Structure formats: structure tokens, C-alpha cells
Amino acid sequence: MEEYTATERPAPVLAVVIPCYNEEDALPASIPVLLDIIDRMTADGLVDPRSYILCADDGSSDSTWKLLVDRHAADPRVKAISLAHNRGHQYALLAGLMEVMDHCDAAVSIDADLQDDPLAIIDMVRLYRAGSDIVYGVRSSRKTDTMFKRTTAHAFYSFQKVMGLETIYDHADYRLMSNFALGLLAQYRESNIFLRGIVPQIGLRSSVVKYSRAARVAGESKYPLSKMLALSIDGITSFSARPMRWIFFTGLISFILTLIVAVYVLISHFFTATSNPGWASIMLSIWGLGSLILISIGLVGEYIGKIFVEVKGRPRYAIRQRLL
Numbered sequence: 001m002e003e004y005t006a007t008e009r010p011a012p013v014l015a016v017v018i019p020c021y022n023e024e025d026a027l028p029a030s031i032p033v034l035l036d037i038i039d040r041m042t043a044d045g046l047v048d049p050r051s052y053i054l055c056a057d058d059g060s061s062d063s064t065w066k067l068l069v070d071r072h073a074a075d076p077r078v079k080a081i082s083l084a085h086n087r088g089h090q091y092a093l094l095a096g097l098m099e100v101m102d103h104c105d106a107a108v109s110i111d112a113d114l115q116d117d118p119l120a121i122i123d124m125v126r127l128y129r130a131g132s133d134i135v136y137g138v139r140s141s142r143k144t145d146t147m148f149k150r151t152t153a154h155a156f157y158s159f160q161k162v163m164g165l166e167t168i169y170d171h172a173d174y175r176l177m178s179n180f181a182l183g184l185l186a187q188y189r190e191s192n193i194f195l196r197g198i199v200p201q202i203g204l205r206s207s208v209v210k211y212s213r214a215a216r217v218a219g220e221s222k223y224p225l226s227k228m229l230a231l232s233i234d235g236i237t238s239f240s241a242r243p244m245r246w247i248f249f250t251g252l253i254s255f256i257l258t259l260i261v262a263v264y265v266l267i268s269h270f271f272t273a274t275s276n277p278g279w280a281s282i283m284l285s286i287w288g289l290g291s292l293i294l295i296s297i298g299l300v301g302e303y304i305g306k307i308f309v310e311v312k313g314r315p316r317y318a319i320r321q322r323l324l
């Protein structure tokens with residue numbers, strides 16, 4: 001929907017939020033790069049000079065925190081929070097975003113390893129100033145990811161879609177959100193969070209910036225296959241009751257098959273001389289009961305699905321503008 005903003009938005013106080021888990025190797029490279037980009041944008045009048053970086057240390061076990069303390073002392077534009085223990089990327093990121101929410105006009109989230117081209121921040125800010133409340137960073141190429149990472153990641157996107165979870169294709173958590181969008185995000189009070197699923201639900205005016213994904217600046221990936229799998233399952237099960245509905249449909253289909261099997265079993269029972277005693281009744285009860293059990297579980301699942309949605313207590317709507 002087109003929004004009628006009279007003029008371009010003023011230069012925002014920008015917060016760059018970085019979740020960090022054991023990033024002592026990557027941060028010394030990435031913090032100066034990001035500060036440099038902020039400096040350039042400030043010089044161009046694109047962002048407010050009070051713009052800053054906030055690192056959310058996700059309970060690192062290496063010297064990440066010590067490094068952040070030093071950087072903060074050297075340049076107060078490097079701010080940091082430290083999580084009590086390792087809660088995972090999504091939580092560290094959310095903690096960072098909620099921390100900056102009331103202290104910025106817009107926040108960009110980016111990984112510590114700068115695999116996502118940090119220069120795209122400039123385009124994100126331009127789109128924000130032109131009126132977007134959410135700007136998604138979308139990977140136009142994954143050449144530098146390993147073949148394995150690329151195929152598994154794409155398989156996850158497709159699988160999530162089949163399971164009823166709508167996400168932005170090839171968008172990870174590199175995005176800009178206005179503080180208005182962050183305020184709406186704060187209303188999602190569920191404990192299992194999957195930001196890539198929630199943010200598109202917020203709505204608002206959004207746009208996309210394409211960039212190509214580079215190799216990690218330093219250090220190892222903190223997202224092995226097991227964590228990717230866990231993230232994907234979390235995403236699906238906290239956004240969709242579709243897997244439960246599938247149980248119901250499986251039950252329905254096997255019930256229809258039961259009717260076909262019943263015809264076959266009864267015909268062979270009455271018209272074939274060689275039929276074994278008890279075979280017909282066992283066949284019919286296995287098929288009949290099996291499909292009834294599946295249908296019943298599926299029905300119970302439908303109710304659990306409703307409870308699941310209620311329990312989340314998500315906002316039912318969000319008002320963007322008022323003319324009163």
C-alpha cells in the first residue's frame with residue numbers, strides 16, 4: 001500500500017545491532033568497518049551523528065565481552081549488552097533490538113561476521129528515509145557459501161513453505177526496522193521466537209535490498225546443520241498448525257482406503273474358497289480403527305492448534321496511522 005508521507009524522513013539515529021557468540025576473531029574486523037560506514041553516512045547527512053553500534057553478546061565463552069568493554073572505552077558509539085548465558089542467535093538479536101528500540105529511529109540487524117554486505121545498510125537507510133518501515137536484505141548470490149550450506153539452506157526455505165510458514169526467500173536476519181516497527185515487534189510476546197516469520201506478519205511498508213553474500217571475515221560458522229535444523233523446526237512449529245492438520249487428512253485418506261479395502265476383503269471372504277479364517281475381520285479392524293484413530297488425533301490437533309494460537313497472545317491488528 002502506498003503511504004502518503006509529505007516529505008522525506010529526517011536523518012535517523014541509526015542503531016546497528018550485532019548478535020555475537022564467540023566472535024573474538026570477527027569483531028576486530030567488523031566493528032571498524034561498520035563504524036566507517038556510519039561515519040560515511042553521517043558525512044553525507046544520511047544518518048544522525050548520534051548513530052551507534054550495539055553488540056549483544058550471547059553468553060560467549062571466549063574474550064568477546066572483554067573486547068567489547070575495550071572498544072566501548074575507546075569509542076562510546078560502540079555499545080554492548082551481555083546475555084546471562086547462550087540463548088541462541090534469535091534471542092540475542094531480539095534482546096539487542098529491544099534494547100535500542102527507545103534509543104534510535106531505525107535499527108539494522110547484521111551478523112558479526114559481515115557475510116552480509118554491510119554497504120547494503122546505506123541503501124536500507126535510503127529506503128527508510130523514503131518511507132519504508134522494514135527493509136529486508138535479500139541475498140542475490142550465495143557463491144561463497146559452501147555447496148552444502150547453500151543446498152541445505154534452500155531445502156529449509158522450501159520445506160518451511162510447504163509446512164505453511166511464510167518467510168522472505170533468501171532473507172536471513174539482515175534488515176532495517178523503524179522504531180515504529182520495533183514497537184509492533186515488541187507486542188509479540190511469545191517465548192519461541194522466529195524473527196523471520198514474525199517480521200513479515202507485522203506488515204507496514206516494506207522493501208528489499210539485494211546484496212551478495214561474502215565469506216565470513218574470520219572465525220567459524222556458529223550455525224552447524226543441527227542448529228539450522230532446530231531453527232527450522234522451531235520456525236515451523238511456532239507459526240503453523242499445518243503439520244497437525246496433515247494428521248487429520250492422513251486419517252481421512254486412510255478412511256477412504258478402508259472403504260476400498262473393505263470391498264476387497266468382503267469379496268474375497270465370501271467368494272474365495274481359500275480365505276483364511278479371521279483374516280477378513282483383522283484386516284477390517286486394522287484399517288478401520290487405524291484411520292479412526294488418525295482422524296481423532298487430527299481433530300484433537302485442530303483444537304490444540306487453536307489453543308496454540310490463543311496462548312501466544314499475538315497482537316490481533318496494528319494501526320499504522322490515525323487522522324483524528
Ligand code: UDP
Nearest residue numbers: 019020021058088089092111112221222223
Ligand atoms: N550467534 C549468536 N548466538 C549463537 C549462535 C550465533 O548470537 O548461539 C550469532 C553469531 O555471532 C553471528 C550470527 O549469530 O553474529 C550468525 O551466526 P553465524 O555467522 O555463525 O551463522 P551462519 O552465517 O553460518 O549461518
Ligand code: MG
Nearest residue numbers: 111113115216
Ligand atoms: Mg555467518
